[in-house]
Amino acid sequence: MKNSILLFLFLSIITSAQSQRFTYNYQFIPDSTNVSDVKNELMNLDVSKSGSKFYSYTVYQSDSLMKIDLDRQLAATGSLNIKSDNRKGLVRYTVSKKYPKYEISLHNRILRDQYNVSEERPVVWKITSEKMKIGEWSAQKAETDFAGRHWYAWFTTDIPIQDGPYKFHGLPGLIVKLEDQTLSHRFTLQAVKNISSIPEEIFGANDIPVNAKQYSKLLKDYENDPTKGLKQVQMGGAIMIMKDGQNSNMKEQEGRIKERMKKDNNKIELKNI
Template structure:
């Protein structure tokens, strides 16, 4: 079945360009540079529509949608004490990337602690297209390289699918990116499947999502400062919530503020210590 889908789209580039499509990528990454043997894997989706694209984790999106539905159902029932006991988010990748066509303007959505950010990224990816070609799945792809976010990247793109898009923030090549990896091969995205979405499909930007706290909008430079401030003091926003007496556990029940602070601070600092190989390496510089 997968072979049929690939072949059909390979022969129908213009059809592909005009339709709503979902591209599945396998993302393999090493988040801890000191642990060379441990590789994480996540299935990522790139939804392409005539007006733009959205890139996100399949598992996390499904968990987030389920959580939203649960909240709405409990709210409609008149229950003000929301109960999330037993609920566990799937997926390790919590960010998403939106690109608006035809300018391919990039918005990066992520969280640092309890704060949610929309980062407007105007950096240009200057690609060098090379003559080498290879097979990726059922497609013939062409090689290209660029330096972006502190890393050297090698991409293989499909000229027969004339969409200048790809996984994460990558775009600008004359064809869909089928595979891209950094020089050290610690971050790799590889196309695993394509399917047509219904003509009625129309995703809504995450910036329009209902939220309890305001979305913080920053440019890339200011986000870099916020990122490093968070790494230095990951409990800052939580301390502010504790000062307001807002401390709950995963089930929504109140807990001892001081114990919660100590436990969470240790947990977060250990996690940050391990996350020393982010995709955007220049965030640490």
């Protein structure tokens, strides 16, 4: 009886509102050699009748405030003073799903180009009999192997949406908690609210479509030469001729970037293909 009432209330809400927002707390360990360094980021799963968008609320808020500031600068002075240290948030990628087939795309930037990476790997769940209360939701446990990790998900049929954080979907209800076996990546539902619309500006209409194999090669090329974009003048495709002193500075910068990459070795996907 309780579940029937909750289902009725939820369906009433989603039909009266254009979209729903499910906010998760994302805890993750970027560096597997430093497990005490746990990062936190708020992530939104915005759901409409046509699909869902998953993105960092922290990044979206930071970028929105930065855009307002830059617009004011341009209007007042005709010039821009961009301070990269004002940009907050660590999760720069976004994920979109198209209903009803759940066509999944990862949206991410490499250097100056934004890519749309189609996901072809299925998420195959094993639903267990284990149940527990998570927050206000009655949840049931499921397991899957995906992209090199073993995952545990807790879903609730109280919210009849077969979706969840990141690329995960396909259970009989919304995923309210998700964690990998090593506890390196954990998502926990924090809040649910109605929204009038989904911010579309964070999903570029001009993303370059690529498959997983092409994207993996692009990532490898970037890791081998992370300063490639800085070595090119982004006007007419001309190449910048570097002086000796500038070259040494560029090499120092490349070294710093590669050192940061070494500390980002515990990604959510251990296997890209």
